[in-house]
Amino acid sequence: MRIVWLTAALALASFTWVDTQAGGIYSPTEPNSHPKTKGVPPVPGAMAPSISMQDTTGLKFNLSAYRGKIVVLEWTNFECPYVARHYSSGSMQAVQASALKDGVVWLTIFSSAPGKQGYQDSRGADYFTAEKGSKPTAKVLDPTGVVGKAFGARTTPHMFVIDETGRIAYAGAIDDQPRAVPPAGAVPRNYVREAITAVKSKQTPAIRATSAYGCSIKYAGN
Amino acid sequence: MKRALLALWLLLSWVGFAQAQVPAGVSAPIGISASSQNVEITLISARAAVQPGDVFHVAIQQKIAPDWHTYWRNPGDSGEPTYLNWTLPEGVKAGEIKWPAPTAIPFGPLVNYGFSKSVVLPVEVQVPTSAKPGTTLSLKVDATWLECADVCIPGEGSVAINLPVEAAKRDSGDASAIQAALADQPKPLPDKAHLTDLGASGLQLVVTGVPADGKAYFFPYELKLGALVDFAAPQEFVRGKDGFGLNLTKSKSLPDPFVGPFEGILVIGEGRNAKAFSLKAELIAAAPMSDTAGPKGVGGADVGLLQALFFAFLGGLILNLMPCVFPILSMKALGLLEASHGDTAEARTHGLWYGFGVLASFLGLAGLLIGLKAAGMAVGWGFQLQSPAIIVGLAVLMVLIGFNLLGFYEIGTSLQGAGTGLASKSGHTGSFFTGVLAVVVAAPCTAPFMGVALGFAATQPAIGALSVFAALGLGFAAPFVALTFMPDLMRALPRPGAWMSRLREALSFPMFATAIWLIWVSSAQVGQAGVLAALGGVLAAGLAVWIWRTWPGHKGRAIALMILVAGLVGAGTYVTQAPAMATGAASSSFGGEPWTHARVEALQQEGKTVFVNFTADWCVTCKVNEVTVFADPAVRKALNGDKAVYLVADWTSRDDVIAQALASHGRVGVPLYLVYKPGVAEPQILPQILSAEVIKSALQ
Numbered sequence: 025m026r027i028v029w030l031t032a033a034l035a036l037a038s039f040t041w042v043d044t045q046a047g048g049i050y051s052p053t054e055p056n057s058h059p060k061t062k063g064v065p066p067v068p069g070a071m072a073p074s075i076s077m078q079d080t081t082g083l084k085f086n087l088s089a090y091r092g093k094i095v096v097l098e099w100t101n102f103e104c105p106y107v108a109r110h111y112s113s114g115s116m117q118a119v120q121a122s123a124l125k126d127g128v129v130w131l132t133i134f135s136s137a138p139g140k141q142g143y144q145d146s147r148g149a150d151y152f153t154a155e156k157g158s159k160p161t162a163k164v165l166d167p168t169g170v171v172g173k174a175f176g177a178r179t180t181p182h183m184f185v186i187d188e189t190g191r192i193a194y195a196g197a198i199d200d201q202p203r204a205v206p207p208a209g210a211v212p213r214n215y216v217r218e219a220i221t222a223v224k225s226k227q228t229p230a231i232r233a234t235s236a237y238g239c240s241i242k243y244a245g246n
Numbered sequence: 247m248k249r250a251l252l253a254l255w256l257l258l259s260w261v262g263f264a265q266a267q268v269p270a271g272v273s274a275p276i277g278i279s280a281s282s283q284n285v286e287i288t289l290i291s292a293r294a295a296v297q298p299g300d301v302f303h304v305a306i307q308q309k310i311a312p313d314w315h316t317y318w319r320n321p322g323d324s325g326e327p328t329y330l331n332w333t334l335p336e337g338v339k340a341g342e343i344k345w346p347a348p349t350a351i352p353f354g355p356l357v358n359y360g361f362s363k364s365v366v367l368p369v370e371v372q373v374p375t376s377a378k379p380g381t382t383l384s385l386k387v388d389a390t391w392l393e394c395a396d397v398c399i400p401g402e403g404s405v406a407i408n409l410p411v412e413a414a415k416r417d418s419g420d421a422s423a424i425q426a427a428l429a430d431q432p433k434p435l436p437d438k439a440h441l442t443d444l445g446a447s448g449l450q451l452v453v454t455g456v457p458a459d460g461k462a463y464f465f466p467y468e469l470k471l472g473a474l475v476d477f478a479a480p481q482e483f484v485r486g487k488d489g490f491g492l493n494l495t496k497s498k499s500l501p502d503p504f505v506g507p508f509e510g511i512l513v514i515g516e517g518r519n520a521k522a523f524s525l526k527a528e529l530i531a532a533a534p535m536s537d538t539a540g541p542k543g544v545g546g547a548d549v550g551l552l553q554a555l556f557f558a559f560l561g562g563l564i565l566n567l568m569p570c571v572f573p574i575l576s577m578k579a580l581g582l583l584e585a586s587h588g589d590t591a592e593a594r595t596h597g598l599w600y601g602f603g604v605l606a607s608f609l610g611l612a613g614l615l616i617g618l619k620a621a622g623m624a625v626g627w628g629f630q631l632q633s634p635a636i637i638v639g640l641a642v643l644m645v646l647i648g649f650n651l652l653g654f655y656e657i658g659t660s661l662q663g664a665g666t667g668l669a670s671k672s673g674h675t676g677s678f679f680t681g682v683l684a685v686v687v688a689a690p691c692t693a694p695f696m697g698v699a700l701g702f703a704a705t706q707p708a709i710g711a712l713s714v715f716a717a718l719g720l721g722f723a724a725p726f727v728a729l730t731f732m733p734d735l736m737r738a739l740p741r742p743g744a745w746m747s748r749l750r751e752a753l754s755f756p757m758f759a760t761a762i763w764l765i766w767v768s769s770a771q772v773g774q775a776g777v778l779a780a781l782g783g784v785l786a787a788g789l790a791v792w793i794w795r796t797w798p799g800h801k802g803r804a805i806a807l808m809i810l811v812a813g814l815v816g817a818g819t820y821v822t823q824a825p826a827m828a829t830g831a832a833s834s835s836f837g838g839e840p841w842t843h844a845r846v847e848a849l850q851q852e853g854k855t856v857f858v859n860f861t862a863d864w865c866v867t868c869k870v871n872e873v874t875v876f877a878d879p880a881v882r883k884a885l886n887g888d889k890a891v892y893l894v895a896d897w898t899s900r901d902d903v904i905a906q907a908l909a910s911h912g913r914v915g916v917p918l919y920l921v922y923k924p925g926v927a928e929p930q931i932l933p934q935i936l937s938a939e940v941i942k943s944a945l946q
Binding site: 105173204235 | 323325356390399400472473498499500501
């Protein structure tokens, strides 16, 4: 009698094991890997959603294609004063340039809906990005806001740093100066630069999450 | 030409920003007022003349254009507060802005904290005792702020005021306006407040000594790093015995570990009667406040612990009658009946072991649920049925039980012979595992009462959730345990005889029916692969049973078990690797577009009434409603009319967005029926047991 009950328990246990192996619902390490999971916005330490996106050349790719590389996501809206501050001072370009030199993948993402501030079609995104001297790996067009909402992106600029294993290493503000015009003499502490440096040397960034500041993202349906 | 157009576009998009960059009043002498595009600031003073050593208030008054706003010290999800940079004569000191309580301003999925129309920001000024009467003090301030409607523009302006120093101070005409602003300032909370960590994502602010009638909102101050709460999350009011609690949602950027104290403004009441208090809350490890007032409405979110325990117990009782559980219990009762002629003590022991088995399984499930939640996963009741492998496994289990009831094989010493082994340990273990098995097979049959109770459990910290699950287990175990404790009742049961084996065989058919239904669910989850895997598993189970009964002895049994396990693992592996179906319930939930938050909002803006059906193929109550109510032509017509739109949120497979939406309405499982009226943010929640009349009147 006992052996039958043990078998039943064993069978259930093996299902759970199979399910975990296949990245099913019991697998806590890959919360977004289930085929039907649309994903809650992840937190630092969690896996970044494996989400597909489209760049200005029309190329469709999945974020997980960049596994093995450090990836920076930058949400932008070129008409937002906070974004303007980081581009007119040259700080965004500088962080980006040093990141690209280190082999980091930099994705600039436009999540404004058509007709709203910050919306760009592929030509506008290419033009204004080049005009600012920004050279991201790809410019991602997200007019439906699907990518933005999967990450819980709230503001422009909102920054994410993803490590080589696909985990979110940093999420939040670009620096510690949540102002459109920082006070004279302020020396901003750039959290993204710090996070990239830490991830490169296989360390957890000292600061993994901050409150992103800036303009709200003008999502569709607001 | 194209390039010229682009250049023009570029120019236009920057004009707004460039204009705001020009400080107001640069060319003219600095006055007491300055404006940006949408905000006019004025520097007012409570004094027309100051005296040496005077302490008084000045204020920056912001007049804000309609639809625009400026921000509080913590701007919320986006934005920036007003900053003041003073230029003062030697010895004169200006303090920080004394912020009035803000209002919460929603913008799409975000919430900001700020001010509309107008706001007065008082600042305390100290005049040194060394100030000489007859001189003039010039107070100058450079202000910067962010003004936003749907777009944001940084504003700045410089304003100044000259105040004569006289022997005796004199109030100005603005004194009353400043006095009124100071009177409106948040007062220190008369009693204490503290914060309690609710685990994964919750935080409760507990306030005592202040009366509140269901309306309160906490505006936390900004933190140096990250934020305390998710600003856009609703703050659920919990009425306690000697105060109240606000259930807050932790911000994703809350530092870990986080240490208090945390400060902020608490606004109690609404509109004119609102009162604002400033508070400083330490983080205290204490039991959270639970609701003592009981249910307040149809929401289901406002259930007290006692009610939840009662509903859970009742739900557990009802579970006994579910088609998938009843045969197992009958089987057990019959076995007991035969076994315990007269030996009531043994019957009791078995009853208790069975009860332990039930309770342990429910607590185990609760622990798993809490653990998964703590791991940051959005899961709810029925989560165990969202995995196709579990569904297939249960289908095979149902068939195996059916074979057993038909007498194709006996387990162990068999139920008939259980009497001889009653005193042995394996008999007790058998009773224990009968309890476990009963819980496993009961899982698909979420009884109606359990929705609310389990929803409540999910919002509770671990101990509350565990007690709700324990109540459920007690209810589930109660009838059978009670039977074993009442010898009279046992005696009232009909005498054992041939009818028992007939009944036992008949009871196998509900098990086969359950298996058919589970196979259908797996087909909705992963399509044909689900059917193939489940039937393959059934084949392996049949083969195992045949070997089991044909070759008795250890060797034959080992082979039978190996075939069974291999079949189950194979079917499970196959089915988990099959791609999920796009939308499973679309065909069975009678039309309807797939649900998204954005779609609901868009339809509401179009002036449509929206009906949302949160359903899953493995949810019996959902299916009953769909067959009996949604199939009704009148209901279908009402749902697909000109004014109403029918949306379906299919939770057959795991979906965190849907899980979150359920949680925001205080539920952890389906079904949930919501009716959104145009212009009303909060939906009406319809009962889980629906009728055509309920739907029709809700859509009116």
